[in-house]
Amino acid sequence: MVQPMKRRPTTVDRFLDRWLPQIVVSPLFAMSLFFVYGFIVWTVYISFTRSSVLPSYALDGLSQYVRLWATPRWYVALTNLFIFSSLFIICCTAIGILLAILLDQRIRIEGAIRTIYLYPMALSFIVTGTAWKWILNPGLGIEHLMQQLGYENFHFDWLVNPDMAIYTIVIAGVWQSSGYAMALFLAGLRSVDDEVLKAAAIDGAGPIRTYVSIILPMMRPVFMSTFIILAHLAIKSFDLVMALTGGGPGYATDMPATFMYSFAFQRSELGTAAASAVMMLVTILAIIVPYLYSELREKNR
Amino acid sequence: MSAQAVAGIVRAGGMRQRVLRVLLFAVLCLFCLYYLAPLFVMITTSLKPLAEIRSGSLISLPKQVTFDAWGKAWSTACVGVRCNGLKPYVLNSVMMVVPAVLISTFLGAINGYALTKWRFRGADTIFAMMLFGAFIPFQVVLLPMARVLGVLGLAGSVYGLILVHTVYGLAFTTLFFRNFFIGVSDGIIRAAMIDGAGFFGIFFRIVVPMAPPAIVVTVIWQFTQIWNDFLFGIAFTVGDSNPVTVALNNVVNTSTGVKEYNVDMAAAIIAAIPTLLIYLVAGRYFVRGLAAGAVKG
Structure with a gap:
């Protein structure tokens, strides 16, 4: 028998050889079990209790959910989430695909342009929010600028107008994330097989037809994953709202994430906060699980 | 291409x-x-x-x-009631981001290595279960985390944030390294095993020297995420221990006195400079991280 080690392996050595990978992974896995799964279980449990300032562990059925769904502010948050995420996803996708197609036309300075389109992704949403808060400032921002340019009657008070404030968050969100969508689509365009393009050219398909009826349909998986990423960003959006409007005026721009934060850390209604967090988790799972499932099935095929 | x-x-x-x-x-x-x-x-x-x-x-x-506004934003602007500028909070962020990035990257590397190159039974299940942590909305862990930090005596401190960012960054760092190590040939590892190298020997002498691309992508991703984080910062720290994003938000929303827009903007740029610089210097790796960190395994 070949004996690679100089000293005779002890039982401890042999044990370590066999089990070291598991020994290294298990504390990390345990960490994940505790901090992710354990915490989710705790939050779900709390959402079924009467906890308010302090957690109480006596089960109280669905009362927190009943309360949550009877809270007008929760409906405001849901409506805002719906408005924000649909506009955010539509605008980012439209701008992203447009820019990706334009950039795919053998542009010499493509690298520089791409760097410019994507840099907002390196910024914190708080920085983005601060910048747009200033630009959209009624009085000194865009409104003032347009009036100086001669449009005396131009008014733009969306930031402080409860009916319109949610759209300012869309404006800033799209500015920050549309370059990201562009990058995802561009990678998708680059992975389209050259042979397909050549065949289309031989068949005499023009550039617009080639894109609309050949390339874009081939990119369905890219559209799918971009949608998932943007939806994920939208549901989690918290920072941008806090920086731009702080959820206001009043709670006009509340979203589930800010609702949860406010109920948990400002109003100390732990049960309701937990219930809203569980609703967020369920929403994300409803989007992600079918996607991952279909991805895995495709890979196994 | x-x-x-x-x-x-x-x-x-x-x-x-x-x-x-x-x-x-x-x-x-x-x-x-x-x-x-x-x-x-x-x-x-x-x-x-x-x-x-x-x-x-x-x-x-x-x-x-x-440059008055810059000076003021750095050293005398009021964050809430304290008027020391952003400087102490930038320091907080640095003290938080450096250990959190190093620890989570190291743990992700060794975890990804163990899960791909020592494919013991259940390794794939463990990976899938850990990856789940990358998808959850963090609102669902805020309340229990606040209590655990309290029990550990880390509530309201930079150390608490280091722990939080390490724990929740692990899913991403493991993902990055697993995807990288899957492409590394098993032959090299097996050869080293026959030569008598053990788990850590192979990791430090063979795997880590091969991994700089994955390390750079992971470090940049983690740095950007942690530096830009606001949710954990505002939920788990108070006043003195706030990271710079929270302090910036407080500067902008301090309602006392005259609103100084130039100071707000200088403060925002100060908070943005580290991540912007990294993006300009290593944009290629940043984009690679975005593509990999995009919600897919």
Whole structure:
């Protein structure tokens, strides 16, 4: 028998050889079990209790959910989430695909342009929010600028107008994330097989037809994953709202994430906060699980 | 890259094509302006004195450049009731981000290595279960985390944030390294095993020297995520231990006294400089992280 080690392996050595990978992974896995799964279980449990300032562990059925769904502010948050995420996803996708197609036309300075389109992704949403808060400032921002340019009657008070404030968050969100969508689509365009393009050219398909009826349909998986990423960003959006409007005026721009934060850390209604967090988790799972499932099935095929 | 080789679908040549080409560039440049405008406004505003901001135009260059706002944002601006500027909070962020990035990257590397190169039974299940942590909305862990930090005596401290960012960064760092190590040939590992190298020997002498691309992508991703984090910062720290994002938000929303927009903008740029610099220096790796960190295994 070949004996690679100089000293005779002890039982401890042999044990370590066999089990070291598991020994290294298990504390990390345990960490994940505790901090992710354990915490989710705790939050779900709390959402079924009467906890308010302090957690109480006596089960109280669905009362927190009943309360949550009877809270007008929760409906405001849901409506805002719906408005924000649909506009955010539509605008980012439209701008992203447009820019990706334009950039795919053998542009010499493509690298520089791409760097410019994507840099907002390196910024914190708080920085983005601060910048747009200033630009959209009624009085000194865009409104003032347009009036100086001669449009005396131009008014733009969306930031402080409860009916319109949610759209300012869309404006800033799209500015920050549309370059990201562009990058995802561009990678998708680059992975389209050259042979397909050549065949289309031989068949005499023009550039617009080639894109609309050949390339874009081939990119369905890219559209799918971009949608998932943007939806994920939208549901989690918290920072941008806090920086731009702080959820206001009043709670006009509340979203589930800010609702949860406010109920948990400002109003100390732990049960309701937990219930809203569980609703967020369920929403994300409803989007992600079918996607991952279909991805895995495709890979196994 | 291969599509570059095939002619772009809009080909040059002919009058009509040339017009299209000009149009194409016009649209691309217009969008460059769109993305750059807020940064331009931030920088010019931060260099103007307050009087000029009130009387002047949003998009004009400063008539007299002054760095007063920058000085104030750095050392005397009021964050809530304390007026020490952003400096202490930038330090907090540095003290938080450096250990959190190093620890989570190291743990992710060794975890990804163990899960791909020592494929013990259940390794794939463990990976899938750990990856789940990358998808959850963090609201669902805020309440129990606050209590656990309290029990550990880490509530309201930078150390608490280091723990939080390490724990929740692990899913991403493991993902990055697993994807990288899957592409590393098992033959090298097996050869080393036959030579008598053990788990850690192979890791430090063979795997880590091969992994700089994955390490760079992971470090940049983690740095950007943790530096830019706001949710954990505002939920788990108070006053003195706030990271810079929370402090920036407090500067902007401090309602006492005259609103100094130039100071706000200078503060925002100060908070943005570290991640912007990394993006400019290592943008390629940043984009790679974005593509990998995009919600897919």
